[in-house]
Amino acid sequence: MTQTHSPATEATAEADVEAGGRGLAKLNPSPRKAYEVALTLNKAPGAFGLVEAAAQYDVSNEQQCGKIQPETGTAGRITSQENVVLKKISETEYRGTVYLDLMQDEDYYGRGVCY
Template identity: 70%
Template sequence: MRRSLLPCAVLLLLTACHSETAMNQEIATAEQDVEQGGRGLAKLNPAPRQAYEFVLKIDDAPGPFTVVNGTAQYDVVNEQECGRIVQATGRAGRITSQEPVELKKISDTEYQGTVYLDRMLDEDYYDRGVCQWKFSGAGATLKATGAEGETRFVSFIDADRFVKGERETQHYADLGYPRDEMDNYADYGKDAPEGFKPELRDALFSVTLTGKEARS
């Protein structure tokens, strides 16, 4: 009886090792995908329902913006219970995803798109429990023509303000358009004109982000 059980035990051990190796390879591939801007193991909800209008308005810009990209950020809120344990720290790593939002040009100064609060799919990724996603906020990146080296004007509105329909306005100095002295400079702006030197305050433009629950 013992002799007959031994091959089975070896077979089960080999199968388990193969499964663990395959999972580790899948995780490694997913992590590389995340580093390159992908979503890794994260999956999209095939039928999201919590739709919000995402509105972007530009005021007093020194010129046009050919590139206007929107994003929605989502974070797992229970990564300690469901995420992969990092051996170096013994803690689970943060799980986040930046999903593109198509912004359509409504006028020379306004763009609109749709953000789904439930865009991500809650799922068990690491056999430790179901990861629960939460919408963290929406953002936008603008470039004059999209040419290499141009300034990236970046803005973001957090989830609480977005859902409440509040506005988030960031101000930027004209002198950074279309490019700053530093190539590929990311300009996050300032909350108010007073954040700039007095000599720059008469040459500013702004980007305002707003969210509004979409009509069913």
């Protein structure tokens, strides 16, 4: 499926990215490539009030599918940073799940599927 977006839609997406959002990038509603991550705090100076994690997702073929930047003639990378929920196992251990296929493979700019 080929997606084409109006300049207004692309401008809104770019503003969303600048504000920390994901822009045009969509999340896969049924990710399957799950990996458990474990975080161990070794010799911490004290208890942590908050422990958070995030995973960054980048398309790997932006030259074939990304939006061409008029200033440089190069394609921009579609990227998204998503929170990883961590579950406290003990005072020093947390676990969460990262999905390698969380970002949706899609034709965002009518130049081919980004993956």
